Every structure is written in C-alpha cells, then in structure tokens.
Amino acid sequence: MAPRKIDITINDQKVTVLxxxxxxxxxxGAGIALPTLCHHKDLTPNGTCRLCMCEIELKGRRRLVTACNYPVREEMTVWTKSERVVKHRKVLAEMYLGRWPNVPVIQDVARRCGVTDGSAFASDLTDPNPKACILCGHCVKACEEFIQERILDFAGRGILRHLTMPFGETDPHCIGCTSCAFVCPTGAIQVVEELNHPVDVRLIQRHGMKVNAEMATLDKVQCRMREVGTANIVEVMDKYDLLPVMNYKFGSHPETYKVDSKVLKERYFTQNSPDGCWFGCSMSCAKAVDGYELRTGPYKGQRVTVDGPEYETVGACTNMGCFDPDFIVEFNFYCDTYGIDVISAGTGIAFVMECFEAGVITKADTGGLDLSFGACDSVLELLHQMSRGEGFGVECGQGIRWLKEKWIREGRGDAQFIRDVGMEVKGLEFSEYVSKESLAQQAGYSMAVKGPQHDEAWLIFMDMVNNQIPSFEDKAEALYYFPLWRTWFGLHGLCKIVWNDVAPADNKKYPPQQAAKIPEHVDNYFKFYEGMTGEKLDEEKMLAQSARVHNLQRLMSVMFGFGRREDDVPPYRAIGPVTAEEYLSRAERYDGQLKSVLGLDPEKMTLDEKRAALRTHREAQYQKVMDAAYARRGWTPDGVPTKARLRELGIDLPELLALAAD
Ligand code: SF4
Ligand code: SF4
Ligand code: FES
Structure with a gap:
C-alpha cells in the first residue's frame, strides 16, 4: 500500500509529507536549514552526530529527537530552533570544534550553530589535521550499502572510537570502487592512485556512486547480476521462448529448470562477492565455481576453479540438448582451458548434432561418437579431440561454414537443409538466442560487421519483451543507433553490462524508443568520458566518433569479402521454422500469423504450403529491414558505405574511397 500523505507543522508552517x-x-523540503554531520542523502541514517536534533510535540508530549532518523507522524509539531535545541546544538558544536578545530565542515557547521571557539573542549584528543576523520560513518555506510561489504568499520568506544579495517589490515575484498572516498566530507579517505590520471576524478566518482546506488537497490529486484551474474536470464529466455534448444529448433524446454540460475546459485557458485573483474565495479556479475572435480580430459580427477558459467555457456549447452549442470561446468572449464569460445563450440556442435540426427553424417564420420542431441559425454570427447587435433574433432573444429560447404560439396543429404540449419553468418557461429520472432534481432546479429554476436546490436529484449521498437521504422532506427552506441563503448574498452542490465527505477518515464537507450546510463558513460579526457560528449558527437570506426570496419569487411548484402543474410533457421517438426511445435503461433498478417486460412493449407508461405513472407520482411537499415546508415542497397558518407564523416582517405561505393 502506498504511504499516505499527512500534515505536520514545522516552525508554525504547515507541511504535507508522506x-x-x-x-x-x-x-x-520546507526550505529550513538544519546543521548535520552524519546525514547523507544517498545513505540510510546513522543518527550519531546529534546535530540535527529538533524538538517535537506529539500527543501532548514534548521531546528532543534526531530529525535524520525520526519518522514523521500525523499532527506532529516540530521546532528546529527552540531554546532547548539551540542550546543543545551549541554544546555539541563546541565539542566538535574542540576536537577537530581545523576541519572545514566542522568549522562550517559550528558557525551555523553560532559557535566560533571550541577551546573549552580542547584535549589530548584534539586533532589539528584539516582532513581528520570526524567519525561521521558515511564511508562505513557507503561500503555496506553500495558494495555490500564491511571493509571499513568503527572500533573502540566513546572517545576512543576510530575508523579501521578488520584487524587493522588491508582487506583484499575492497574492490577499490572509491565510494567511501567520495562520500567522506573531510578528505580523510583519499584516492592515492588515480590509475589513468583522469582529468576530473570527482565527476567520475559522482556518476560511479549513482551506479553503485542503483546496484545496491535495483539489481536485486531487476536482474540479480550480483547474485547469479548473466545466468539470471536462463529462465527468462526459456519463458519467452528465446533459449536456444537443439540447434535453435526450439526456444524452451521442460528440463531448463535443471540448469537455471537457481541451480547454479544453490549448487555451484561459490564466489558471489564483488570480485572485481573490473576493478571497482560493484555489479560484480562474474561468478565462479570452486573445487569442481573434473570427470574427463587431461585434468580428470583434479579439483579446479571454473570461471562461470554465464548465460551464454548455459545456452550453448541447451542448444546441444544438454541439461546436465555438471556437464555445463565441465564444458565451460575445458572451453576456457583450450582457448575455445563456448558459443562457437556449442553452436558448431549443435549443428553437427542436427546433421547427425538427420543422417547427413553418421558414426562412420564421427569416429563412432553418438552425436545425438543431449549426448553430453560425446560432446566432451569431441571437445578433447578438437583440442588435440584428432579424429572428428579436426573437422568439427573448422566451424560451421567449412562443414556446410564440405558436406554440400560431398552431396550429403539435402543441401538446402544444411544451409538452413547451419547457424553462422560471415563464418561466425550464432550467439545463444533464438531470433526467429524478432526481425530486429535477426538483422542486429546478421548485419553485424563481425558476424552474429551482440557486440553491435542485441535487440531481442527491446523488440520482444519490452515492445519498445514496434514499427518497421523503429527497428531501422534501432539498427542505426545501437550498433554505433555499442561500437562506441567497445572501442573505449568500457563494459556494456552497467549500461542496460539494470535500469533506473523511473526509466519508463521516457517514450519507448528513448527508454530503450536508457538515457541516464548513456549519460554516465558520457560523464566518464568527460572525467577521463576533459572533453564534453553528447549523443551527436558519440555517434560521429563511432560511425567513423563502424564504416571503416564495414569497408574492411568489404575488402575481405564479407561486407555486402549477401553476407548479411542469415540461414533461414534464424528467421523462421525450417522443419515440419519445428513448425508444428509452435503451430498455433505460426498459423495465427498466417491468418493475421497474411490473411490466409491455415485450415485450408497443407503443412508444406504453410511453411512455404511463412518463409516467403519472413524472408521478404528481412530484405526490407536490410533496405531500411542500409539507407539509414548511408550505405548502398548492396550494403556498402558510400563515398559521400565517408566525406561526411571526415574519413575520405584514398584507401577507403577505393573500397566505397559511388
Ligand atoms: S573502496 Fe569501495 S569496497 Fe573499498 S572500502 Fe571503499 S567503499 Fe568499500
Ligand atoms: S573517513 Fe571520512 S567518511 Fe569515514 S567516518 Fe571518517 S570522516 Fe566520515
Ligand atoms: S545528522 Fe547526525 S544525527 Fe542526524
């Protein structure tokens, strides 16, 4: 229930509050000044300095209370400057000034209490340091509330109370976020190593604090990145039919519960504290499994620490039909150890499995390995073979494009089927999302200059879950803006996760297309850039910076033979259902679309007719979205940047003009 509004009286003024x-x-809020030392607007109250003392009357009873931690009640009357209050504050201010005579915030607060001399309270404890710790507790609270750590705390009682780290030693759990230094009102905590020598470290800290505060309050209700990392979306993807299952045939599976974030958290993750994969990051989404005993491979029997699993690792495994969490952890470990990308390995093997089940290859090709979906042991053996350069692992390790071409060349099975289910674009294996129902995601992946990964555009949530880019134009605009935005922070070596995994609580106040950008978080990056370089940045400048690189990358793709329209077209599995089994698994959805979008009557059509009609429609839609996106990017209909666009961007160098279109 929302808190109700009540009326109280402050210094004879009526005030309405919650x-x-x-x-x-x-x-x-009533514009009345109040001296404070231990109050901080972003932290929960401390109630230790007693300077905010006010006199209140409630139900006929008068008393002194500290305003920073006293909740308002109906019909309360408050005096902020009554005789008792003023007298009380003066004594306190004299005591503070006596102990810390040269600290500016103390001098200021004393002045506001009408005190300029604290010598009556001078003692052996008087500290002349203008940057002395005044025991306000802000740093302790910041560490606890933003970072969920207790690196700093008070020790000693009464006048011996002092700030310290556990046992007076440096704590390795400190992630160096500098929140404590930022909130310290005296400068007692200082950032001594400013790493890359930023121009304005305060600007960076201010925005870092904003991020830290959001992590502390919103992450647990939005994404749980701190708790389970990116694995939090396993069950979300399953729910929205977007989790790759059996080479992207399906988007969910009844056994997903065996490998979801709950299982990983309860049975596997051991490192859930801020671990500083990015020193100073309070989101700390990286997770690890300690003491996992390997079942296979060269390190069989050894207990190891596994860095992960992340969502993509889980998705790569469900894509192979494997729902055994032990297998996922082992697959994760060996991919990392062998230096093999989990996504490429998972997607590549999933394709091989579908071809195995369809009879394109047999055990005679795989060296006796049963590569049916879900054959976890065979997958691990294949992975070991890939690393050793032995057996079927040699061929499998060449990737989907190579395998597709070989098997089509050898006349194995149906060439169209092999093309349709081999999930690669530009020779790179697809990342772990089912894109069939999101035109924006299909194009976001397939038009990415480096192939279908989300370093450029990951629009599936905006398109399908949040419905922020409903029209064709919205999608084309998203395919212009997001690749440039993501290229920009990738270029600057900045992590993407703090941009949009957790959104400000009021992000919905923006219209949908703006909300998708998370404007306040984009601004965090701009302020970080400004703090580092001293140069102000806005959206226009950011897009211009990024477009130069993006166009350069595209022209390099053109040069290497991967940068034209035909290179941006994904296999049909990324766009729609390839097989009858696949169509039937979501028949209601597809039949509904034939009816509502194409005006057809599925009742009167054979299954083959329905599949063909849907395919023609979806492939045409994809071509249209490419046209719109190319036009918005200033590229030709063949997907090549024009000379005019290069001139506009100031990168009309002879080598690039030679590659660009007229
Ligand atoms: S730098 Fe961050 S983690 Fe370390 S003590 Fe300060 S607030 Fe805590
Ligand atoms: S170090 Fe700074 S923030 Fe921490 S208690 Fe002392 S004065 Fe307050
Ligand atoms: S501000 Fe310190 S007790 Fe209220």
Whole structure:
C-alpha cells in the first residue's frame, strides 16, 4: 500500500509529507536549514552526530529527537530552533570544534550553530589535521550499502572510537570502487592512485556512486547480476521462448529448470562477492565455481576453479540438448582451458548434432561418437579431440561454414537443409538466442560487421519483451543507433553490462524508443568520458566518433569479402521454422500469423504450403529491414558505405574511397 500523505507543522508552517518518511526530509523540503554531520542523502541514517536534533510535540508530549532518523507522524509539531535545541546544538558544536578545530565542515557547521571557539573542549584528543576523520560513518555506510561489504568499520568506544579495517589490515575484498572516498566530507579517505590520471576524478566518482546506488537497490529486484551474474536470464529466455534448444529448433524446454540460475546459485557458485573483474565495479556479475572435480580430459580427477558459467555457456549447452549442470561446468572449464569460445563450440556442435540426427553424417564420420542431441559425454570427447587435433574433432573444429560447404560439396543429404540449419553468418557461429520472432534481432546479429554476436546490436529484449521498437521504422532506427552506441563503448574498452542490465527505477518515464537507450546510463558513460579526457560528449558527437570506426570496419569487411548484402543474410533457421517438426511445435503461433498478417486460412493449407508461405513472407520482411537499415546508415542497397558518407564523416582517405561505393 502506498504511504499516505499527512500534515505536520514545522516552525508554525504547515507541511504535507508522506507518513513514516524521515523528519529531515520534511524540514529540508520546507526550505529550513538544519546543521548535520552524519546525514547523507544517498545513505540510510546513522543518527550519531546529534546535530540535527529538533524538538517535537506529539500527543501532548514534548521531546528532543534526531530529525535524520525520526519518522514523521500525523499532527506532529516540530521546532528546529527552540531554546532547548539551540542550546543543545551549541554544546555539541563546541565539542566538535574542540576536537577537530581545523576541519572545514566542522568549522562550517559550528558557525551555523553560532559557535566560533571550541577551546573549552580542547584535549589530548584534539586533532589539528584539516582532513581528520570526524567519525561521521558515511564511508562505513557507503561500503555496506553500495558494495555490500564491511571493509571499513568503527572500533573502540566513546572517545576512543576510530575508523579501521578488520584487524587493522588491508582487506583484499575492497574492490577499490572509491565510494567511501567520495562520500567522506573531510578528505580523510583519499584516492592515492588515480590509475589513468583522469582529468576530473570527482565527476567520475559522482556518476560511479549513482551506479553503485542503483546496484545496491535495483539489481536485486531487476536482474540479480550480483547474485547469479548473466545466468539470471536462463529462465527468462526459456519463458519467452528465446533459449536456444537443439540447434535453435526450439526456444524452451521442460528440463531448463535443471540448469537455471537457481541451480547454479544453490549448487555451484561459490564466489558471489564483488570480485572485481573490473576493478571497482560493484555489479560484480562474474561468478565462479570452486573445487569442481573434473570427470574427463587431461585434468580428470583434479579439483579446479571454473570461471562461470554465464548465460551464454548455459545456452550453448541447451542448444546441444544438454541439461546436465555438471556437464555445463565441465564444458565451460575445458572451453576456457583450450582457448575455445563456448558459443562457437556449442553452436558448431549443435549443428553437427542436427546433421547427425538427420543422417547427413553418421558414426562412420564421427569416429563412432553418438552425436545425438543431449549426448553430453560425446560432446566432451569431441571437445578433447578438437583440442588435440584428432579424429572428428579436426573437422568439427573448422566451424560451421567449412562443414556446410564440405558436406554440400560431398552431396550429403539435402543441401538446402544444411544451409538452413547451419547457424553462422560471415563464418561466425550464432550467439545463444533464438531470433526467429524478432526481425530486429535477426538483422542486429546478421548485419553485424563481425558476424552474429551482440557486440553491435542485441535487440531481442527491446523488440520482444519490452515492445519498445514496434514499427518497421523503429527497428531501422534501432539498427542505426545501437550498433554505433555499442561500437562506441567497445572501442573505449568500457563494459556494456552497467549500461542496460539494470535500469533506473523511473526509466519508463521516457517514450519507448528513448527508454530503450536508457538515457541516464548513456549519460554516465558520457560523464566518464568527460572525467577521463576533459572533453564534453553528447549523443551527436558519440555517434560521429563511432560511425567513423563502424564504416571503416564495414569497408574492411568489404575488402575481405564479407561486407555486402549477401553476407548479411542469415540461414533461414534464424528467421523462421525450417522443419515440419519445428513448425508444428509452435503451430498455433505460426498459423495465427498466417491468418493475421497474411490473411490466409491455415485450415485450408497443407503443412508444406504453410511453411512455404511463412518463409516467403519472413524472408521478404528481412530484405526490407536490410533496405531500411542500409539507407539509414548511408550505405548502398548492396550494403556498402558510400563515398559521400565517408566525406561526411571526415574519413575520405584514398584507401577507403577505393573500397566505397559511388
Ligand atoms: S573502496 Fe569501495 S569496497 Fe573499498 S572500502 Fe571503499 S567503499 Fe568499500
Ligand atoms: S573517513 Fe571520512 S567518511 Fe569515514 S567516518 Fe571518517 S570522516 Fe566520515
Ligand atoms: S545528522 Fe542526524 S544525527 Fe547526525
């Protein structure tokens, strides 16, 4: 139930506030000044300095309370400057000034209390340091509330109270986020190593604090990145029919519960604290499994630490029909150890499995390995063979494009089927999302200059879950903006996760297309850039910076023979259902689309007719989206950047003009 509004009186002024909110909010909101030392707007109250003391009357009873942690009640009357209050504050201010005479915030607060001399309280404890710790507790709270750590805390009692780290030693769990230094009002905590010598470290810290505060409060209700990392989306993808299952035939599976984030958290993840894959990051999405005993391969029997699994590793395994969490951890370990990309390995083997089940290859080709979907042991053996350069592993390790061409050349099975289910574009294996129902995602992946990965555009959530880019034009615009935006932060070596995995609580106040950009988080990156370089950045400048590189990359693709329209077309499995089994598994959806989008009557059509009609429609849609995106990017209908676009971007170098179109 939403808190109700109530009326209270502050210094004879009627003020309307939310019941149970802290009194200090009402006082500040009413424009009344109040001296404080331990209050911080982004932290929960400490209530230690006692300077915010006010006199209240409630139900006929008068008393002194600290405004920063006292909740307002109906019909409360408040005096911020009563005789008792003023007297009380003066004594406190004298004591503070006596102990820390040269600290500017103390001098300021004392002045506001009408005190300029604290010598009556001078003692052996008087600290002349202008940057002395005044025991306000902001740093302790920041560490606890933003980073969920207790690196700093108080020790000692009364006048011996002091700030310290556990046992007075440096704590390795400190991720160096600098939140404590940022909130310290005296400068007692200083960032001594500013790494890359930013121009304005305060600007970076201010925005870093914003991110930290969001992580502390919103992550647990949005993504749970701190808790389970990217694995949080395994069950989400399954729910939305987007989790790759059996070479992208399906988008969900009844056994997904065996490998979802709950299982990984409860049975596997051992490193859930901020682990600083990016020093200072409070999201700390990287997770690990400690003490896992390997069942196969050269390290069989050894206990190892496994870095992961992330969502993509789980998706790569479900794509092979494997729903055994032990297998996922082992597959993760050996891919990392052999230096093999889990996505390429998973997608590549999933393709081989579908071809094995369809009879394109047999055990005679695989060296006796049963490569049916779900054959976890065979997958591990194949992976070991790939690393050793032995057996069928030699061929499998060449990747999908190579295998497709070989098997078609050898006349094995149906060439169209092999082309349709071999999930690669430009020679790179598809990443782990089913894109069939999202035109924007199909194009986002397939038009990416480096192949179908989400370094450029991952639009599936915007398109299908949040419905932020419903029209054709919206999708084309998204295919212009997001590849440039993602290229920009990739170029600057900045992590993507803090951009859109957790969104500000009020992000929905923007219209859908704007909301998809998460404007306040884009601004965080701009401020980081400004803090590092001293140069202000806005969307226009960012897009111009990025477009230069993006166009350069595209021209390099043209040069290497991967940068034209035909290279941006995915296999049909990425666009729609290839097989009868696949169509039938989602018949209601596809029949519905034939009816509502194409005006056909599926009742009167054979299954083959329905599949053909859907395919013709979806492939035509894909061609249209390519046209729109090329036009928006300033490329020709063949997908090549024009000379005019290069001139506009200021990169009309002779070598590039030679590759560009007229
Ligand atoms: S730098 Fe961050 S993690 Fe380390 S003590 Fe300060 S707030 Fe805590
Ligand atoms: S170090 Fe700074 S923030 Fe921490 S208690 Fe002391 S004065 Fe407050
Ligand atoms: S500001 Fe309220 S007790 Fe310090």
């Amino acid at each position: 019941e149970d909110s802290y009194l200090i909010k009402a006082i500040i």
